[in-house]
Every structure is written in structure tokens, then in C-alpha cells.
Amino acid sequence: MTSLRNKDNLQISLLDRLTDDQPEISSEPRDKRGFSQAKLRENILRDxxxxxxxxxxxxxxxLEEFPEVESSVLNYGMPDFTGHTVSGINVPEIERLLKKAIFDFEPRIIRRSIKVKLNLDEKNMGQNAMTFDIEGELWAEPLPLQIYLRTMLDLDVGDVKVYDYSGSS
Structure with missing residues (x-):
């Protein structure tokens, strides 16, 4: 029986399978076909x-009349948070929306493992910005990979930045 290496057992997104980073080369060397844990983390952050x-x-x-559309690709993304203030925002609702977006559109993170929590550390909170910690497990064989993300939401411009906080990249 052939043993499988860990990089052969990572779930690669369809986009990454269809993307050719070197179109001028007609075939890929065998050693370039694999997908490393670092590359998986990088792609999850990008996505x-x-x-x-x-x-x-x-x-x-x-979308109240179309509940099935709410979880479909037609509703990909997040609500617009631009112009809200930290004091006027419903934190549990933002946590729920972040978690729901991951549930609906990022299948490489195991659903039961996802935790989203506001980070109350004042150095991570701006005047009109919020920081959330996202924790979960990435699907991989033989064991899932832990992922810890720091997500910064700037309410002034509606910009969101996601960083790997796992200590490994």
C-alpha cells in the first residue's frame, strides 16, 4: 500500500485547481503538484x-421572500458595515454574520470547529474599528489543522483585514 503524504491530503479549492500560475509551461513537474499546509493557509486567508x-x-x-437565496452564492459576502459606530453595533450579530459567511462559503473550515469572538484587548480596538478572533480546524488528512485568525473590521470605510494568528505560515 502506498503511503500518502500530508500535502496530498489537503482540500484545494476549485479556483486554485483551475488557476495556472505558469501558463507558459505546458506540464507541471511532479513535485510542484502538491499543496503545502502553508499554501492552504495562505489561500484560506485570501479567500x-x-x-x-x-x-x-x-x-x-x-431576501425575506427567498430564504434559499440567503445561503446561496447569489448572496456571497457580508452586509455593508460602513458608517456604523462601535457603540451602535450589535456585537453578537456581527459574530453570527462572520460565522454564517464562513459556514456558507468556506467549506475547508470544519463547521463544528468554528468559533468567532470579539477581541476586547483595547490595543486591538480602534476608535471606530473592531477586532474578532476566529478559530477553527481546516479539513486535512490524517488530522485537521488548527487555524487562528485575527479579523479587523474598520467601520469607517467598511474594510476587513484577516491575518493568520496561528504562529505558523
Missing amino acids: LNWLFNSSNLATVEN
């Missing part, structure tokens, strides 16, 4: 940054 910085359809359309 979460895209997800959290995209405005969803529910921002401009009332």
Missing part, C-alpha cells in the same frame, strides 16, 4: 479576505 470584503445581495435586496 476569507475576499469574502469579508464583498457586499452581499442582502445589502441591497430584501
Whole structure:
């Protein structure tokens, strides 16, 4: 029986499988076909940054009559938080929305493992910014990989930045 290396057992997104970083080369060497843990983490960060910085359809359309659309790709992204203030924001609702976006659009993070919590450390809080810690497990064989993310939400401009806080990248 052939033993599988860890990099052969990571879940690569469809986008990454279809992207050719070197189109001038017609075939890839065998050693370049693998996918490392560091590359998986890098791609998860990229995809979460895209997800959290995209405005969803529910921002401009009332989806109450179409509940199935709420969790579909038509509603990819997050509500627009621009112009809100820290004092006027519903923190549990933001935590829920971040978690729901990950549930709906990032299947490489195991659902039951996702935790989203406001980081109350004042050095991570701006005058009109909030910081959330996201913890979860990435799907991998033979064991899931732990991931710890720090997510900074700037309410003035609606910008979200996601950083790997795992200590490994």
C-alpha cells in the first residue's frame, strides 16, 4: 500500500485547481503538484479576505421572500458595515454574520470547529474599528489543522483585514 503524504491530503479549492500560475509551461513537474499546509493557509486567508470584503445581495435586496437565496452564492459576502459606530453595533450579530459567511462559503473550515469572538484587548480596538478572533480546524488528512485568525473590521470605510494568528505560515 502506498503511503500518502500530508500535502496530498489537503482540500484545494476549485479556483486554485483551475488557476495556472505558469501558463507558459505546458506540464507541471511532479513535485510542484502538491499543496503545502502553508499554501492552504495562505489561500484560506485570501479567500476569507475576499469574502469579508464583498457586499452581499442582502445589502441591497430584501431576501425575506427567498430564504434559499440567503445561503446561496447569489448572496456571497457580508452586509455593508460602513458608517456604523462601535457603540451602535450589535456585537453578537456581527459574530453570527462572520460565522454564517464562513459556514456558507468556506467549506475547508470544519463547521463544528468554528468559533468567532470579539477581541476586547483595547490595543486591538480602534476608535471606530473592531477586532474578532476566529478559530477553527481546516479539513486535512490524517488530522485537521488548527487555524487562528485575527479579523479587523474598520467601520469607517467598511474594510476587513484577516491575518493568520496561528504562529505558523
